[in-house]
Amino acid sequence: MNAQLHYNKIKGMNLxxxxxxxxxxAQQTALSxxxxxxxxxxxxxxxxxxxxxxxxxxxxLFADMLGxxxxxxxxxxxxxxxxxxxxxQTLVQSGLWQSxxxxxICPSPGYxxxxxxxxxxxxxxxxxxxxxxxxxxxxxxxxxxDPNVGGIWCVPVFSNPQGxxxxxxxxxxxxxxxxxxxxxxxxxxxxxxxxHFRGLRPQIxxxxxxxxxxxxxxxxxxxxxxxxxxxxxxxxACMAGSPSGLEVFRKRLAIQAIxxxxxxxxxxxxxxxxxxxxxxxxxxxxxxxxxxxxxxxxMLAPLxxxxxxxxxxxxxxxxxxxxxxxxxxxxCKEAGVLFTDAGATFxxxxxxxxxxxxxxxxxxxxxxxxQAMEVLxxxxxxx
Amino acid sequence: MNAQLHYNKIKGMNLxxxxxxxxxxAQQTALSxxxxxxxxxxxxxxxxxxxxxxxxxxxxLFADMLGxxxxxxxxxxxxxxxxxxxxxQTLVQSGLWQSxxxxxICPSPGYxxxxxxxxxxxxxxxxxxxxxxxxxxxxxxxxxxDPNVGGIWCVPVFSNPQGxxxxxxxxxxxxxxxxxxxxxxxxxxxxxxxxHFRGLRPQIxxxxxxxxxxxxxxxxxxxxxxxxxxxxxxxxACMAGSPSGLEVFRKRLAIQAIxxxxxxxxxxxxxxxxxxxxxxxxxxxxxxxxxxxxxxxxMLAPLxxxxxxxxxxxxxxxxxxxxxxxxxxxxCKEAGVLFTDAGATFxxxxxxxxxxxxxxxxxxxxxxxxQAMEVLxxxxxxx
Numbered sequence: 001m002n003a004q005l006h007y008n009k010i011k012g013m014n015l016x017x018x019x020x021x022x023x024x025x026a027q028q029t030a031l032s033x034x035x036x037x038x039x040x041x042x043x044x045x046x047x048x049x050x051x052x053x054x055x056x057x058x059x060x061l062f063a064d065m066l067g068x069x070x071x072x073x074x075x076x077x078x079x080x081x082x083x084x085x086x087x088x089q090t091l092v093q094s095g096l097w098q099s100x101x102x103x104x105i106c107p108s109p110g111y112x113x114x115x116x117x118x119x120x121x122x123x124x125x126x127x128x129x130x131x132x133x134x135x136x137x138x139x140x141x142x143x144x145x146d147p148n149v150g151g152i153w154c155v156p157v158f159s160n161p162q163g164x165x166x167x168x169x170x171x172x173x174x175x176x177x178x179x180x181x182x183x184x185x186x187x188x189x190x191x192x193x194x195x196h197f198r199g200l201r202p203q204i205x206x207x208x209x210x211x212x213x214x215x216x217x218x219x220x221x222x223x224x225x226x227x228x229x230x231x232x233x234x235x236x237a238c239m240a241g242s243p244s245g246l247e248v249f250r251k252r253l254a255i256q257a258i259x260x261x262x263x264x265x266x267x268x269x270x271x272x273x274x275x276x277x278x279x280x281x282x283x284x285x286x287x288x289x290x291x292x293x294x295x296x297x298x299m300l301a302p303l304x305x306x307x308x309x310x311x312x313x314x315x316x317x318x319x320x321x322x323x324x325x326x327x328x329x330x331x332c333k334e335a336g337v338l339f340t341d342a343g344a345t346f347x348x349x350x351x352x353x354x355x356x357x358x359x360x361x362x363x364x365x366x367x368x369x370x371q372a373m374e375v376l377x378x379x380x381x382x383x
Numbered sequence: 384m385n386a387q388l389h390y391n392k393i394k395g396m397n398l399x400x401x402x403x404x405x406x407x408x409a410q411q412t413a414l415s416x417x418x419x420x421x422x423x424x425x426x427x428x429x430x431x432x433x434x435x436x437x438x439x440x441x442x443x444l445f446a447d448m449l450g451x452x453x454x455x456x457x458x459x460x461x462x463x464x465x466x467x468x469x470x471x472q473t474l475v476q477s478g479l480w481q482s483x484x485x486x487x488i489c490p491s492p493g494y495x496x497x498x499x500x501x502x503x504x505x506x507x508x509x510x511x512x513x514x515x516x517x518x519x520x521x522x523x524x525x526x527x528x529d530p531n532v533g534g535i536w537c538v539p540v541f542s543n544p545q546g547x548x549x550x551x552x553x554x555x556x557x558x559x560x561x562x563x564x565x566x567x568x569x570x571x572x573x574x575x576x577x578x579h580f581r582g583l584r585p586q587i588x589x590x591x592x593x594x595x596x597x598x599x600x601x602x603x604x605x606x607x608x609x610x611x612x613x614x615x616x617x618x619x620a621c622m623a624g625s626p627s628g629l630e631v632f633r634k635r636l637a638i639q640a641i642x643x644x645x646x647x648x649x650x651x652x653x654x655x656x657x658x659x660x661x662x663x664x665x666x667x668x669x670x671x672x673x674x675x676x677x678x679x680x681x682m683l684a685p686l687x688x689x690x691x692x693x694x695x696x697x698x699x700x701x702x703x704x705x706x707x708x709x710x711x712x713x714x715c716k717e718a719g720v721l722f723t724d725a726g727a728t729f730x731x732x733x734x735x736x737x738x739x740x741x742x743x744x745x746x747x748x749x750x751x752x753x754q755a756m757e758v759l760x761x762x763x764x765x766x
Contacts, residue, residue: 021432023431023432024431026427026431029427029430029431032430033425033430036422036425036646037420037422039419039420042416042419044409044412046617047412047415047416047614047615047616047617048406048407048409048412048614048615048616049404049406049615049616050616077460077461077644078460078643078644079640079641079642081639081640081641082639082640085638085639085640086639089472089476092476093472093475093476093482093504099476113638116638117638117639120635120638121476227641231430231431231646232430232431232432232641233430233431233432233433233641233642233643233644233645233646234429234430234644234645234646234647252503255468255496255499255500255503256464256465256468256469256500257462257464257465257468258462258464258610258615258616259462259616260461260616261460261461261616261617261644261647262616262617263419263614263616263617264617264644264647
């Protein structure tokens, strides 16, 4: 049966598979259900107001996970996305960045929600290429000479959507970067710090220490979260940086909030205990995720596309022939399989060559994933 | 023994009592410890992303509590203060209000954290008097003819710090108010909707319905929270309004957050079940709080001050002779008893007559409260 006939047959099956977002699957979240009963005895200080930046034990857990000091951590609510939005809003409101004027460097393909924040707050985005070692630093270096260029988005470990890991050279170059704008910020979204599912945990230099070496301590704003370690939506997020880098955020936080949910922090501390507990837990995630990524790679291998085959994270990135990504995504959609919109991985939703698609293998069961990939493969052949 | 000698003796005891904030006490929070185990079976949709504005059951609970429809509710995170801050920030960022230009009416004495939000975001505050029936509506009516006047802060039920309840006339007048500014907003902080500890629950007209009657549906932004029903810091908050009133916030929310902590919402739903469950629970709070407020009123009665004696809420408000409030608070502080800073209940921390002190009887045990009040009474006599 040729691809078109096969596609038509599947289209007639009225599939409805959502492969558009990088959610963990039910097996993964089941691993953390014990969290809900992990609270036990709750000291009075935990169940009343106070402690604007988190309980010491949770700061320690994040610090161990990210290679930072507890004093460098502000523990927040359930979402690092919300902390990122708020950080950018703070930079705008405080005048360190200016709506309608400040430009942000966006290595692309990248995370659609980073770009949406910039667009919502009217910060111009400059699309630049990603390489397997991180953003193209020649271009970054050149752009940073413009005083209106105020920062860069980075997903340093298992980048969204490629799953690339920044090289030590890239991290060091970002820290050393000469910027015309004194308020240049590195928005360092370390969402997948412990999310390797093959091999060892990637080791990259600490962006904060590297920046401090060059006298740029206020430059990095680090974000991380347990969203894809414990329970998405019911997890704990943090931001981190140097005292000078965090000052503008701490000042705002004192007005903005009485404090985060300390009970949920204590739950996480008691459930995971320490970095070893996190790592052991993530090995169970790895066992669930590895076969899914392998299935996707196996099915894409014979086709006229290139794709990344990462060792961790939640996505892989596929490059089609020029001008084909939108068509492929639409064909999938018409057959009942929803992928992230083509273009969504670029600022303003515009993929100049129309070649990139983001594939999140995590949420679907192996059976659904195989079905979704079958449709994708047929769509590639047809397109 | 005269007041000064008695005061000196107590000063020598090195007391350390913090009566500065309106926290629930440990007996009250103990009432909600069952919440932590109330989760039971957790459906997969609850422990994964999705649902930006809350689970239907939690919306229903808030709707029943506030006399609204579930569709009018956006459930948020753990803090209504954070939602208020974000709402004001949204109004500023969207251009509906303008930093450095828009003025906000602040009935005073009022809630210090409302005023801090305005100050942080550079919104000029206009101090106006409170009456036992709510803000002085003659002054509000006159101020609203200024197109730069963009809104008003209101705590309609058991106002902070007086414990006043707005009259039906005040609510209706606020809804009917002619405003030169088309984006005039009523920031309606209904923090103590079910927090009566004497008598029946106060019934006031629904500000949203009243505003809609006058074609001002987008005017009220309602806030509420379980912070002083369940566990402060680990509770659930909401904002509410008409579809047109909430539009600017929903648009932002889609960029800002993947969704709130649904597990904690489900905990609340399962623990409180319905409005009846909330009311029964709040009767237990009432039994703890009533004697504390009675003690304060009894001890203040013989003294040359006036004070409110509310039937609910978390505070009472005391008026001293002119120019004495700061001195009294300082005397208390020097004897180891911390009250909220004199002036804090006014915009910019400035009480023009220096007469107002806020007394929060809730957090201290009866013994500590009696000790704190003894010091306060002596300080009043001395001052």
